[in-house]
Every structure is written in structure tokens, then in C-alpha cells.
Amino acid sequence: MDLYFITFAVMAVGAGIFTISAREALASALGLLTVFVACAALYLHLHAPLIAIFQISIYAGAILVLVVFVIMLLMSPDDRLEVIQENMSYRIMGVFLVAAMIGLVVKALKDVKEHGAVSLPDGFGSPGQIGEFFFRDYLLHFEVASVLLLVALIAAIYLGKKKL
């Protein structure tokens, strides 16, 4: 067990708990940002520098800024601290569901062979190699993803109109 992993794993879990328990939505967004940064650090550890950069620029940069923007647009300052009535039955259901899921993972973990460090090919995870994979083996998927983004763009513009 290395210290690097423990540091960022604890950081991610702590910030995750903060994200779902913070009363104010903006504080929640801050917790989520910490989770993203901690995960980016773990990606660096896993020989995925390009994914780490994208994690920061897309998730922390674009998506989270959009969420924060909407929080500030929609919620007035006194609305933000409003205590939302939380139904107890939802909590019980949530805890049951998560307990079932964690049980499944624990059961599955017994069948996972312990992978030690494997020898990685040269340049594993480098932008060049990902690009080669991306535009040769997954070219069709890449095009479909671009159509998906276009559809989302048009939908967002349409929904943003004053009168639907």
C-alpha cells in the first residue's frame, strides 16, 4: 500500500461524503470538485496522464462550472440554506440499495485474481497512443459521440428559449 494512493483515496471518500451531506448546494459543488481533483491524481498514478488532464479540464473546468452557474442562477441566497424536508423512507431505501450493491462487490471481489504490477508496453497511456486507438479502432464510436454532442447542443439551445 502506498501513501500516494491512501492520501488521495481518503481525500476522495471524505469529499464524496461532504458532497452528499452538505446542506448548501455550492458547498456540495466544492466537495465534488475535490473528488474530481483527487481522482485526477489517481489517474496520474495509473499511467493515464491524458485522462487526468481531461478530468480537470472537462469535469472540473466545464461541467462543474456549468453546475455552479446554474446553482447561482436558480437559487436565491436564502433559498440555498432552506432545509429540505427529507423523507425517511427514501433514506432507508437508499441504504438498503447501497448495502445490496456493496454486498455484490464484496462477493465479486473474492473471484478477482490479485493483479500485481504488470509490465506495461512502452508509451502506455500517452496521448499519441490513445489518439491512435481512438481514431483507428474506435473511429465509428467517435463519430457517433460527436453526433450525440450535437444533439445535446441543439436540445440545450431549444430548451433555453423563452417560450417553448
Place this chain on the structure above:
Amino acid sequence: MATLNYYIVLASILFGLGAIGFLTRRNALILFMSVELMLNSVNLMLVAFSQFRAEMAGQVMVLFIYAVAAAEVAVGLAILIVLFRHVKSVNINKFNVLKW
């Protein structure tokens, strides 16, 4: 060196936190963030498997998940803004009529 199992446990804890948040919070924006948390834990799992099996496909899949997450947030937040214009609230318990 942390082995694959540690990453699986970490990712499933993060996914579980996201699921609990999604089921217990009633603020639509925090629900969104819980979904992001779940997506993020799946990404972590994919990258970990990619590293420990020395296969690139996992990392490429993460890039597709980024595209889907971006589309989801763009459309979801637009829908939320439209809903807010009608209901004047982000509490999802108040989103209980289909027609105004």
C-alpha cells in the same frame, strides 16, 4: 503499490456514496452532482482495469463517458431551468405534475 482490489473498493465506495446521495437528497442540483459522482467512480474503475490488464480500451472508454456526461449535464440543466421557470423551486418533490 496499491493493487487492483484497492481501486475496486475505492470506486465502489464512491459509487455507493453517489447512489445514497441520489436517493436521499431532494435538491435537483445535488442529485445531478450525485450522478456525476457515480460516473466518476465508473471512470476510476475503467482506468484501474486498463492499467492492471495493460489494455488501452479502458482509457478510450473513459473518453466516451466524458462525452456522454457532458451531453447529460447540458440537457439536464437546461430541463432544470425550464422546470424552475414553472415551479420556482429545485425541490424534486414539487415536480409532481406533468402539465400546467
